[in-house]
Amino acid sequence: MKRLIWLLRRIFVIALVIIIGVGTIRTVRLTSRQVATEAVQPVNVGDDAIRRFSQAIKIPTFSKESKMDSLPFRNLALLFKKNYPHVDSLLEKQPAPPLSMVFKWPGKNPGLAPVLLMGHTDIVLIDEKTKADWQFPPLSGAVENGYILGRGTLDDKIAVVGILEAAEMLLQEGYTPNRTIYFAFGHDEEIGGENGAKKIAGWFENQGITFEYIIDEGMLVLEKAMPGITQPVGLIGIAEKGYATFQIEVKLEEGGHSSMPPKETAIGLLSETIIKLRENPFPAKVDGAAQELFDYIAPEMSLPYKVLFANRWLTNGILLKQLSKGSSANAMIRTTVAPTIIEGGFQENVLPSQVSATVNLRILPGETIQSAKAYLEKIINDDRISITQISDFSEDPSAISPTNSFGFQTIQKTILETFPDVIVAPSLVVAGTDSRHFSRVSKNIYRFLPMQLAKSDLSRIHGINERISVENYKRAIRFYKQLMVNSAK
Numbered sequence: 377m378k379r380l381i382w383l384l385r386r387i388f389v390i391a392l393v394i395i396i397g398v399g400t401i402r403t404v405r406l407t408s409r410q411v412a413t414e415a416v417q418p419v420n421v422g423d424d425a426i427r428r429f430s431q432a433i434k435i436p437t438f439s440k441e442s443k444m445d446s447l448p449f450r451n452l453a454l455l456f457k458k459n460y461p462h463v464d465s466l467l468e469k470q471p472a473p474p475l476s477m478v479f480k481w482p483g484k485n486p487g488l489a490p491v492l493l494m495g496h497t498d499i500v501l502i503d504e505k506t507k508a509d510w511q512f513p514p515l516s517g518a519v520e521n522g523y524i525l526g527r528g529t530l531d532d533k534i535a536v537v538g539i540l541e542a543a544e545m546l547l548q549e550g551y552t553p554n555r556t557i558y559f560a561f562g563h564d565e566e567i568g569g570e571n572g573a574k575k576i577a578g579w580f581e582n583q584g585i586t587f588e589y590i591i592d593e594g595m596l597v598l599e600k601a602m603p604g605i606t607q608p609v610g611l612i613g614i615a616e617k618g619y620a621t622f623q624i625e626v627k628l629e630e631g632g633h634s635s636m637p638p639k640e641t642a643i644g645l646l647s648e649t650i651i652k653l654r655e656n657p658f659p660a661k662v663d664g665a666a667q668e669l670f671d672y673i674a675p676e677m678s679l680p681y682k683v684l685f686a687n688r689w690l691t692n693g694i695l696l697k698q699l700s701k702g703s704s705a706n707a708m709i710r711t712t713v714a715p716t717i718i719e720g721g722f723q724e725n726v727l728p729s730q731v732s733a734t735v736n737l738r739i740l741p742g743e744t745i746q747s748a749k750a751y752l753e754k755i756i757n758d759d760r761i762s763i764t765q766i767s768d769f770s771e772d773p774s775a776i777s778p779t780n781s782f783g784f785q786t787i788q789k790t791i792l793e794t795f796p797d798v799i800v801a802p803s804l805v806v807a808g809t810d811s812r813h814f815s816r817v818s819k820n821i822y823r824f825l826p827m828q829l830a831k832s833d834l835s836r837i838h839g840i841n842e843r844i845s846v847e848n849y850k851r852a853i854r855f856y857k858q859l860m861v862n863s864a865k
């Protein structure tokens with residue numbers, strides 16, 4: 377017996393030494409994925425550029441599910457024509473859907489695959505219920521206390537106007553790119569991009585044009601992005617989640633009278649189903665884009681976090697548990713299920729026999745709409761409950777774009793050149809962007825908006841009091857200018 381205890385102790389000590397040894401080696405061997413860049417002289421951006429941005433913000437280019445009002449989009453095109461005369465006269469306008477815009481800037485070397493810079497001109501409607509909470513008119517365009525105010529400053533006129541401003545500057549300087557650059561600005565991204573980006577992508581495909589890389593909105597430079605990291609992190613979206621909506625319907629033989637309610641009611645059953653889905657979330661995993669994110673982030677973290685992330689063979693369970701706690705981290709590691717609509721009942725003293733709930737799923741790359749549906753069926757597993765896919769606004773998750781491509785590396789370099797003291801990491805976009813329509817014309821699709829925000833400012837996107845600092849906007853112009861030059865050498 378004594379000998380057995382002695383032996384077990386020895387095994388335990390040896391195992392501990394091995395774990396500590398391997399853990400230490402793995403931590404020490406983490407190498408930084410950041411690249412060295414030389415500082416570039418910041419481009420001087422005058423106040424005129426701010427005034428031109430303000431003018432674009434004032435134009436009500438709202439996306440509407442019902443008939444779109446085309447006049448604001450035509451006015452925006454006229455404003456661009458007036459404000460960016462070099463772009464208007466020197467770049468080639470390509471066939472595009474009526475309210476969208478596509479420009480071609482021919483490069484000197486037609487042998488190089490072109491790049492595509494994207495943005496969208498439409499903005500989301502102002503929620504009537506929150507109108508009173510705005511501290512300024514939603515389409516103000518005013519510049520106050522170092523901020524440009526109004527809907528579209530963050531999403532996504534910063535990209536469209538920033539790109540045009542940068543191109544205008546380069547054209548004024550007489551610059552001609554080596555590589556052809558295209559700009560594509562859809563007009564209905566906020567309602568799915570069906571008539572804008574999707575048709576533009578189809579046109580490129582028909583022309584046989586494929587891109588070295590594509591950059592669209594999606595991620596940004598985030599301050600205090602995660603614990604253990606002090607610098608802001610420039611997140612480049614290398615993939616985006618899929619989207620599907622299902623109706624979960626409970627149908628019972630009969631409802632019954634509310635004076636003698638049975639144990640099981642349709643509303644009760646539906647409620648239990650929703651709880652069941654919450655209690656049995658999709659499996660969490662750190663792979664694909666999330667794994668790439670941690671591979672880039674871990675070497676830059678403070679020691680305790682470094683140890684945690686470098687030794688995922690040991691710490692995976694703890695890590696997934698921690699990540700599952702916050703809603704944004706949770707969305708990075710699993711397919712999420714959000715109940716968004718619930719319907720049922722019509723009279724206070726009648727038990728309904730049919731009730732339904734709508735659940736919106738955001739699907740992790742690697743899974744599909746079909747596999748997600750199969751998971752819901754497995755968890756719910758009840759003949760009285762049907763699961764039907766209802767939205768035509770659905771999309772499987774995107775492919776994962778590589779990080780060893782010219783596109784990723786050029787965007788990374790440009791972020792490091794234009795944002796002081798940042799680190800760069802690939803990431804997963806949990807929402808959808810127009811770029812998802814372009815998977816057949818490029819394998820290298822990246823999602824990054826050149827702006828630096830604190831987490832607390834993220835709610836302004838699609839929310840109230842949308843605004844951007846003047847400094848942020850100026851930097852966006854510098855970023856796009858530098859990106860064009862870096863891409864088109």
Ligand SMILES: [Zn+2]
Nearest residue numbers: 531532565593
């Ligand atoms: Zn957007």
